[in-house]
Amino acid sequence: MLSPAHLAFAAALLLVLRPPASAVTARPIVAGKPAPSEAAATARWLAAQNTWGVLSTISSDLGGAPFGNVVSYSDGAPGEGHGIPYFYLTTLDPTARDALQDERTSFTLSEFPIGTCGKIDPENPTCAKLTLSGKLKLVDFQSSEADFAKSALFTKHPEMKGWPKNHNFRIFKLEIENIFLIDWFGGPKPISPSEYLEYGREQGSAMFS
């Protein structure tokens, strides 16, 4: 049986062995999946690794029912994800029209298409799922943020540059208000938008907030 002195020593050892919080949040975003306990890191990794997801809006065509649509996105150039998803959407499509009437939107990503779930079922909680909810906002095409978004989008989706000019493509971004992440057993992980957005910021990467 351990004495109180042993326990105090073990606790001190644990503190030494466990990296400080700042080191965890500064963990670089790399191809390998973060540990399930690192919720913000896992969410940012999912957002950085994926190239497409489903944007859900309140449908004006369907009388207020939800409507999910497959879209491409980017949160930064490859290896430089900043967490905010940017989209290049045409107002010929219902999703952009819906968002211009009602900004409430969720954006859903799965780890499955990245390939790292292996044989695990896409619905298994250890195959990570991320839903970012908030407001889908039009980005002023002449702003520096639009320049960043275009670079982020066009490096990951080169064919977008050639999409028809007369189709009224616009840049949108999701202003994140709620985060739903499942990356292990035990239910969704609580992550605040600031925890998510500030992850890795110490590495000196610029962000739009």
Added chain:
Amino acid sequence: MLSPAHLAFAAALLLVLRPPASAVTARPIVAGKPAPSEAAATARWLAAQNTWGVLSTISSDLGGAPFGNVVSYSDGAPGEGHGIPYFYLTTLDPTARDALQDERTSFTLSEFPIGTCGKIDPENPTCAKLTLSGKLKLVDFQSSEADFAKSALFTKHPEMKGWPKNHNFRIFKLEIENIFLIDWFGGPKPISPSEYLEYGREQGSAMFS
């Protein structure tokens, strides 16, 4: 220049060369993607080939905002898709709880994870996207439909059989009311739920309606 007689001959030849409508609708669901002009066939192929998608509900946790969630599904055993997506959802998860309060749901699938889009961008209209909208209904666990659904789900998602009994998994199905398919340039293809559900029925496969 062609005479009216030539034109009549050409029209007759076209009628001979083009398969009759019944032959088109009876086209078997196989691994190869149907032609873009065959909208119902393409939608059914997408539903049969995929194993997961995003279910969007009206979120009670988020005050009526849309909420998309990654889920597995099955519309039949491999090679025997019937078009109706069945789900195995736990009421520990917000999607099932949302649907029990407000049935309005959409289910969104992409061709991209099937692998047949190749280098085409996931948002390119020729990489097909399908959104089935309607009502998410609980299926009575003791019914013959539940037996069909369990067989459909467990053959495509074998690990589901071992998921914890105390997690209150229930079988749901989407009653389809609206179909949004993009599989080529020129906007969404109009498909009615009956065109979608009746596709391939001549082949003698049983369906739950």
